[in-house]
Amino acid sequence: MNLKRITPIFLIILLISACTQQEQDSVAVPEEIKNVPATYQELQAFFLEWREFLRPDEVNGIPDYSDEAMAQQYDELSDWKNRLDAIDTAGWPVAHQVDWFLVWAEMNGLEFAHRVKKPWKRDPSFYVWFFSYPTDVPEREASNAWGAVEYDYYPKPLSAEDADKISHQLRKAPALWEQARKNLTGNARDLWVLSERSFRDQSADLEQFSALMQSEHPDLAAAALEVRDASEDFADWIASQSSQKTGQSGVGKANYSWNLKKVHLLPYTWEEELTLIERELSRAHSSLRLEENRNRNLPGWEKIDSPEAYDKAVKEAIDDMMSFFEKEEILTIVPNMDPALRERAGTFVESDGLRGFFDEVIYRDPMTMRAHHYHWLDLARMRDEPHPSIIRSTPLQFNIFDGRAEGMATGAEEMFMHAGLYEGRPRGRELVWVMLAQRAARALGALHQHGLLTDFDGATQIASKYTPWGLLPADGGTIQVEEHFYLTQPAYGTSYVIGKIEIEKLLAEYARQREGQYSLREFFDEFNSKGVIPVSLIYWEMTGDRSMLDKALTESKLEDLE
Template sequence: MARRVLGLVAVLLASAVPGLPVQAAPMAATAMPANYPVLVKLFADWRRTVLPPVADGKPDYSPAAMAKLGSDLKAFRARLAAIDRTGWAVTANNDYRLVEAELNGLDFDLRVLTPWARDPTFYANVFADWSDVPAHEGPYAHPNIDLYAFKYPLNAADEARLTTLIAAIPANLAAAKVNLAGSNARDLWTYGGRAFAEQSDTLEKLGAGTLVMRTLDGARPAPITGAGPKLVKAIADARAATDDFAAWVAAEAPKKTGAVGLGKEHYNWYVKNVELLPYDWDAQVALLRRELDRSIAALRLEEVRNRDLPPIVPLTDPAAYARLVKAKQARFSQFLADTGLIPDAPWSRKAIADQAIEYEAPEKRNFFTHVNAYDPLPLLSHFTHWIDLARMRAEPHASPIRRVSPLFTIYSNRSEGFATAFEEVAMQAGLYDDVPHGRELVWIMLANRAARGLASLYVQSNEMDLAQAGKFHAEWTPRGWSDAASPLVGFEQLLYARQPGYGPSYVTGKLELDRLLADVSHADEVAGRPFVMRDVMKRVMDAGIIPVALIGEEIIPAGK
């Protein structure tokens, strides 16, 4: 992260990808405007201010504190508007627009989403696993307690810090009961205990020394052997408070009668002003319905194509499956290098190799493990997520504004959309040419993403509740591989209700990449230049984790 134009890094790092170390990087060779440091300073001040005040691990989400945050937002808007951008190049202007989008995100949270006053899951803030996107999926209370960000066994300083954070959980959950007093969104309560059951399980395993965390560098344990009595007590008290809060949410849920969706008008404002996405609710419904139709029709045609091939027989031996995954990981990384779809680098290959796909017994499978049982390649293609994160650590972006994780899930269409796109991109580029039935799995994956995203749109417009959305989501996933009653479907639909735009982003972001490649191709054709996929993808990735529309502005010559 960076401070000054080149030195404001320390503060921004608090909002960077959790677990990534501080690394300075030189600014890009392209000269930035003389007053660009004003924007960087504003951004550093903003990232300090946007988080609620915290004392001893206890944040203040009271109405008074949120009103103060709203007043601060007005001052930041005035500062941003006062920056003279005369003559600014597109890259600098896009950094400005990223800052503006974050301000819009807080505006939306304060006016509409209000997760601290509406959403019980907001207060489940203990995380064992490193998310595969730049930040946690959805809104959660600050400070996030990212267990994977600590080095184990804990040194004295880290043990003291972790003790403070975990010891604050009982007080934070007590405050949450007050903050949520006016919440009436029924499904947020009906489904709201799930995250706390998971948090309780995480705390139990942490205290027992059996917790295994998923990180960018693979799975690793979190032993607290030798921890002092303060940490041991804090963990036990936090777990008891978590269980008590889950019981309170369950008791309150039957009293709630309100809808969970935010309505089309609010949804459209969010996707336009925060996600910087050109598709409103109606357009997204049409696009996701089209992708659902296309994926299912393509699946049935693949089945005709493969009618004479023997079926895939899933492995039943965990050891043999682990060997298969390792071979597929190596194959996929080599494929990316050979095609140039992602620039080859040791950290890129390591990012894929470190993310294990575990064998799952048939009776325990959810949608993704059904797919994995037949072939892990489709999900490995989605693991380009982890390559993005590895790049942020190994080659931090020159811009101090792009070097940190975007707030308010501004990253979703770029991160989730590109990861989904790479499933089909790799397929169309030949990954499955010698894999019988492999293409069928890719179409099934896309159908699932389109079905669940379409359902989430109907939740936002209050045409479905979460139970109906889960049923639609499962019914339109081919081969019966999705179960509406499964924890996975419940988690996904709750997340998409909590965070508007996230459910569709897997498909809308994929379509944004399609459009970007088409626009670059057209500009090259008009200019008489060759279209070189390797070069185009390098420029796309070099732009950073930013909205796709901004990437297009940077890599396509103006007026083309």
């Protein structure tokens, strides 16, 4: 977990000081906690203490994931839970109760990490240390060792000071990987086999990064090459150990269900998600076939084939979507939206054969992925219009945000299509259903992995089989990376489709309560204002109906995984 963007520690002092009326008179209280109950102020102070606790202890500047350190962290978790339970929430408004449940969910996330996932012990890819590419959700989507280098977080062009910081942090990697050789005693075969590729990819990224830094920051370039060599050594070690691993990598249905309910606050079990995913997969395929019949007399696809054509098509798609938002009263337009989309326009990629799945979609019609880029609107909003709650304005840990972030990005594709985004783009409607089918197909593979019905290779075969037009070969880079990631992160693989379903439920109930006299723009503006948090909590806050959350709170079983 990367806590680089955590609220500054001095706020802990201010918040704790704000917990008594006497100290409120003498300390400047942050605006976001004025005029709220003292116990709610206590929760926010407690949250920041909790985040400090999540950060592992360090030994010689290296995060400590030894058995002893992890056992101590887990032993202390019960005390943190007791402290949270002791906070008196009586009389709190729903918005404040939502914040309490966010902290509660993070504590369950840590429990799940210790009792089931144990990435520091079972998953070598946990120790990947360098990320050159950005993430489109509030926090890096995986379990990662604390302190991993996130190059995209640094302003560009890179300053000399930041280059020194990155060099210093990069050079910690060899010592971390030396520790990891002792920590990694798990027997999860697929996680071991797949982690070798993660480290080979990291090595390639470091080599490219070194070349990029050579002229402006030669010491950073040298550090990147040093760590590249250490990364290759560690990949060789992983490969040497993998042949001895024989155990399962999935977490099992009971654990998967507990994680859905207690960490992601979803009202489903593994079995219920399977039913929903299979239904969405069939709906996507049947809808695609109806669109294909409707378009049967249209010309075939003319894919983008040059950088110039790519830039023109993406620019026009962003122009059209922004115009659509305003004309159809979908979203309130604010200044950061247009640049947020254009900054992530991407570049043309040459290819003699099949590109990655998403490039194949974009090169047919870039509009579909522009809708999915709702992600970047979320992140711009978090940056420029942070939620007044410190708990919500700080990215949630353990991927608790996934249903909201991925569900809205996926839901935007279909919802905006129904609202009229694809007028004049009839073939683009086909791509919306292709995208949904692919998300459901890979979710089905992820469920089968964690339900212990198949292994990783079987999951990629399932995803490939049920993705239309042959766009997702089982041995292709897209699904190989995705199913590996979903294996490391139970619940994430289904979050795109399940989150979309939850948001559709919210829209339906929101409009029903207003007897149809609603504004779509008001709905999305209010929805966005709640933060990137589980949809069950937004549903409660926007409708007054707590039933979605209550179903998630029902009893479920958690089984320790060896």
